[in-house]
Amino acid sequence: LCIMETCPSCSVTILSDQFSPNTTSDVAAGMLIPHTYPGTPIHVQKQWFKETFAYLFAISNSAEASEAGIHLVSGWQVFKNTPEEELPFWSDVVLGFRLMSEAELQKFPQHRFGQAFMTLKCDCPPYLLWLEKRLKATGVQMYTRKVADLWELHSEYNVVVNCAGIGAQQLVGDKKLFPVRGQVLKVRAPWLKNFIRDGDGLTYIYPGIHRVTLGGTREKESWSLSPDPGTTKDIFDRCCSLEPSLRGAQDIKVKVGLRPSRWCVRLQREVLSQGGLKLPVVHNYGHGAGGFSMHRGTAKEAARLVGECIAALQGSSSRAKL
Ligand SMILES: Cc1cc2nc3c(=O)[nH]c(=O)nc-3n(C[C@H](O)[C@H](O)[C@H](O)COP(=O)(O)OP(=O)(O)OC[C@H]3O[C@@H](n4cnc5c(N)ncnc54)[C@H](O)[C@@H]3O)c2cc1C
Numbered sequence: 001l002c003i004m005e006t007c008p009s010c011s012v013t014i015l016s017d018q019f020s021p022n023t024t025s026d027v028a029a030g031m032l033i034p035h036t037y038p039g040t041p042i043h044v045q046k047q048w049f050k051e052t053f054a055y056l057f058a059i060s061n062s063a064e065a066s067e068a069g070i071h072l073v074s075g076w077q078v079f080k081n082t083p084e085e086e087l088p089f090w091s092d093v094v095l096g097f098r099l100m101s102e103a104e105l106q107k108f109p110q111h112r113f114g115q116a117f118m119t120l121k122c123d124c125p126p127y128l129l130w131l132e133k134r135l136k137a138t139g140v141q142m143y144t145r146k147v148a149d150l151w152e153l154h155s156e157y158n159v160v161v162n163c164a165g166i167g168a169q170q171l172v173g174d175k176k177l178f179p180v181r182g183q184v185l186k187v188r189a190p191w192l193k194n195f196i197r198d199g200d201g202l203t204y205i206y207p208g209i210h211r212v213t214l215g216g217t218r219e220k221e222s223w224s225l226s227p228d229p230g231t232t233k234d235i236f237d238r239c240c241s242l243e244p245s246l247r248g249a250q251d252i253k254v255k256v257g258l259r260p261s262r263w264c265v266r267l268q269r270e271v272l273s274q275g276g277l278k279l280p281v282v283h284n285y286g287h288g289a290g291g292f293s294m295h296r297g298t299a300k301e302a303a304r305l306v307g308e309c310i311a312a313l314q315g316s317s318s319r320a321k322l
């Protein structure tokens, strides 16, 4: 979508071996609470988050909000011990950030410190379908196809954008990319209106429009997409200990996804060359646990890099098929 906005004369085709509802993005809780990428400067991460927040805030404030699955949600992030960083870098991007009062903390007898704020949540499958609808409306073609090697696209396309998530490990042989397995439960508990996140990042309760997401796990280098029943019970017990009313939750569904993790997002231009031929590529993968929080900011940067590739192609007066 960002490419179509910045370069309306481009013809864009999406090739993917899976579409919604069968992607990692469909499993995500979709909360806008950033995770820090150690290899990316904080001011860059803040910019990505700000752009994403502003974009989704405008959708949440429009007639499209319910179809797009975007809504505001207030709640608490609570800590058993005071964290080193009391004010995270994103505290002035979310709305109404403040430290919790002693009275509020009485809701969480095992926790001593907390942050209260309002942020945005994407209900992921509806949001992905809404994006697909907008793509089709702008004339973008979408085909189911697994790409084994970027070079197979050389004769058909001028620029390739690699947004393969964890699939990039195989597609471009990126050894710095690894899965962090996450298992979550999607339950019915319509009385829950506030989010609760344990600052250790393991346990969270995120109310969506129809279901509440209960998490979670972070298992490095695990490729298993099968739900583990012992883990399901453990997640449920941890969440009930934070919010006892969840004992009455119904219709528990279990989902597993592999976070495409890396020490920094790979957002980069590369020109592949082989036998005198060149193929400009823009990489945009490795969003780990923060793909929703950062997606619009990183997509805008990727679109800017696509613009640079096009300018370079036009400059070299190659046979651009734009
Ligand atoms: C349990 C869990 C909870 C999460 N919660 C949050 C959250 O609350 N907030 C947040 O910001 N983030 C969250 N995330 C992280 C978020 O889900 C990811 O960062 C994001 O989904 C990554 O998106 P992506 O588009 O890069 O990857 P994907 O959604 O995996 O999309 C990659 C696409 O590329 C396709 N593909 C891959 N390889 C090939 C190939 N060779 N040929 C053709 N197509 C290919 C795939 O089929 C897929 O369609 C969570 C993740 C998990 C697992």
Ligand SMILES: O=C([O-])CC(=O)C(=O)O
Pocket (backbone or CB within 6 Å): 029, 031, 033, 182, 197, 201, 204, 215, 216, 259, 288, 289, 290
């Ligand atoms: O940590 C969270 O709050 C949710 C999330 O992004 C994840 O599980 O990856």
